[in-house]
Amino acid sequence: MKCTACKDEAILRIKRHHVAFCQRCFIKFIQKQTIQAIKKYQMFSKKEPVLLAVSGGKDSMALWSVLTDLGNQVTAIHLDLGISNFSDKSLQAVQKFAEEKNLPLVVIHVKEHLGFSLPELQKKIPRPTCSVCGLVKRYLLNHYAFHHHFSVLTTGHNLDDEAATLLGNILRWREEYLQHQSPCLPSDYPGLVKKVKPFYTLTDQEILWYVQQMKIPFCDSICPLSQKASSLDFKKALNIIEEQSFGTKHYFLFHYLEKKQSLFPEKQPKVVLNNCSSCGMPTTQERCSFCTLLETAQSKSQLCIGKDDNEL
Amino acid sequence: MKCTACKDEAILRIKRHHVAFCQRCFIKFIQKQTIQAIKKYQMFSKKEPVLLAVSGGKDSMALWSVLTDLGNQVTAIHLDLGISNFSDKSLQAVQKFAEEKNLPLVVIHVKEHLGFSLPELQKKIPRPTCSVCGLVKRYLLNHYAFHHHFSVLTTGHNLDDEAATLLGNILRWREEYLQHQSPCLPSDYPGLVKKVKPFYTLTDQEILWYVQQMKIPFCDSICPLSQKASSLDFKKALNIIEEQSFGTKHYFLFHYLEKKQSLFPEKQPKVVLNNCSSCGMPTTQERCSFCTLLETAQSKSQLCIGKDDNEL
Numbered sequence: 118m119k120c121t122a123c124k125d126e127a128i129l130r131i132k133r134h135h136v137a138f139c140q141r142c143f144i145k146f147i148q149k150q151t152i153q154a155i156k157k158y159q160m161f162s163k164k165e166p167v168l169l170a171v172s173g174g175k176d177s178m179a180l181w182s183v184l185t186d187l188g189n190q191v192t193a194i195h196l197d198l199g200i201s202n203f204s205d206k207s208l209q210a211v212q213k214f215a216e217e218k219n220l221p222l223v224v225i226h227v228k229e230h231l232g233f234s235l236p237e238l239q240k241k242i243p244r245p246t247c248s249v250c251g252l253v254k255r256y257l258l259n260h261y262a263f264h265h266h267f268s269v270l271t272t273g274h275n276l277d278d279e280a281a282t283l284l285g286n287i288l289r290w291r292e293e294y295l296q297h298q299s300p301c302l303p304s305d306y307p308g309l310v311k312k313v314k315p316f317y318t319l320t321d322q323e324i325l326w327y328v329q330q331m332k333i334p335f336c337d338s339i340c341p342l343s344q345k346a347s348s349l350d351f352k353k354a355l356n357i358i359e360e361q362s363f364g365t366k367h368y369f370l371f372h373y374l375e376k377k378q379s380l381f382p383e384k385q386p387k388v389v390l391n392n393c394s395s396c397g398m399p400t401t402q403e404r405c406s407f408c409t410l411l412e413t414a415q416s417k418s419q420l421c422i423g424k425d426d427n428e429l
Numbered sequence: 430m431k432c433t434a435c436k437d438e439a440i441l442r443i444k445r446h447h448v449a450f451c452q453r454c455f456i457k458f459i460q461k462q463t464i465q466a467i468k469k470y471q472m473f474s475k476k477e478p479v480l481l482a483v484s485g486g487k488d489s490m491a492l493w494s495v496l497t498d499l500g501n502q503v504t505a506i507h508l509d510l511g512i513s514n515f516s517d518k519s520l521q522a523v524q525k526f527a528e529e530k531n532l533p534l535v536v537i538h539v540k541e542h543l544g545f546s547l548p549e550l551q552k553k554i555p556r557p558t559c560s561v562c563g564l565v566k567r568y569l570l571n572h573y574a575f576h577h578h579f580s581v582l583t584t585g586h587n588l589d590d591e592a593a594t595l596l597g598n599i600l601r602w603r604e605e606y607l608q609h610q611s612p613c614l615p616s617d618y619p620g621l622v623k624k625v626k627p628f629y630t631l632t633d634q635e636i637l638w639y640v641q642q643m644k645i646p647f648c649d650s651i652c653p654l655s656q657k658a659s660s661l662d663f664k665k666a667l668n669i670i671e672e673q674s675f676g677t678k679h680y681f682l683f684h685y686l687e688k689k690q691s692l693f694p695e696k697q698p699k700v701v702l703n704n705c706s707s708c709g710m711p712t713t714q715e716r717c718s719f720c721t722l723l724e725t726a727q728s729k730s731q732l733c734i735g736k737d738d739n740e741l
Contacts, residue, residue: 287599288670288681289677290688290692345673347673350669350672350674351670353669354667354669354670355666357665357666358600358659358662361659361662362659365600368600368601368602369602381692
């Protein structure tokens, strides 16, 4: 098998593009795809300070490496969720890479910041764990980016993630979400930082190959709290179809992105945002979901303390 | 576990409806669902002569039983495709049920009718097998229904089939198909018989239970020529998601059917039909796909005969 680009011996094949690459040309391919994605959606320029959310998983670690190699102004931020062994391994991978490459890294320990680790929050909030976790992460990342003057927040979401999200929204016909899913969500209200996904054209498998070839440390465990996440089922389902008919996920996502305006046109006026009465961050309600969640957790804690007191 | 309807001992549970049934109430449930589907889409009345396509599989055999028990005027038609053992088993099931219940049955042997069995056609036509088979079946069934004055042709397609078709059309964003998928396709051109699917609200599992409870003979093998059919992958994919989140297929299909006009409105004028220059049946082309297919198969046969002659 020869490399499609340089004709050297290829080490891997990307079926949906009908190409094979040697190591050097594969790294170039990953970089080129990232550059094209950034350019297509005008995600950010080389001069802009970018905040990169790194979970410690393969995708965000790979994006950290690619953006750094491409000469972008990246500051990484890691949220230590306090999910015992899983969070320890994630933090180790993130810190190891930052030290090896001498890169700026911010670590926020959620337990210290909010008074609760994710597992503690989960026990107090009657919502699916991934929904609580998503809300906390979105809030803290946007909050940090805004207050530290980053104009853009980037995540490692890839083609498989985006196709799975799209499938989930289609199966439930969530029209509002179908109108807005995008690799680039603009900042359309003060306090809401632009969100971008420069890896939306790359698959799980391609990114895994990249971190393996580049010997980038990463945490390869699945979060123990997310093992029943429906997004994993959507990915599994799409992979079954992809196996027999490669390119399905690619077409499903890319055709949607090209035709979204015509497939799912906006029918209602955009939601009106205002500032949360408690924290001042943007929200559609009087008080934002994050403040409400935190208040619920705090009030349940006080109840528990009260209960313990009575029992003494 | 108690029967939701009569409080006797239940023998099965239908999770997506949050009900459990004894045998008697389950049979009633299947009948009621069928009656409601027929009524909702005004599929046919009790007086109308209905042509029912019976493959010998569980769905069409179950529909034959239900429609007969409900007192409809049903004539069954079976296409013997000539797929060796599979077709033999299918024909046996169909004939057995017709004899046991003394029901009208038409059998068309495709090889006698067209000069080719399905496997013979498959070898001569450079198209996926299921696509050739679908075209032949649609043509022959519609042709028979029209020329024998049936105003409606019914098939056993169920909720799983329809959800799988919908998923396939969504993954490829086939807008024209997305505009038209329906449990009831009207006759909007002379020669095009109305097509209906009275089982579109019932799942594979529910219909399997029904044929088992009713001891209806059926062929439970998968067609050996369709084992790579993408529809099977779509079903598998949806079942993975359903397993963790029951009701997904139900909502996916039913919400689409309710909102189709608003989700995928017709953007272009309807295709114009005319009569095939060869057989006179409706087509969008000058000559219909069926006549073209048959001509291709015949010309390839003649070429083969010629070749053999030369070789002698």
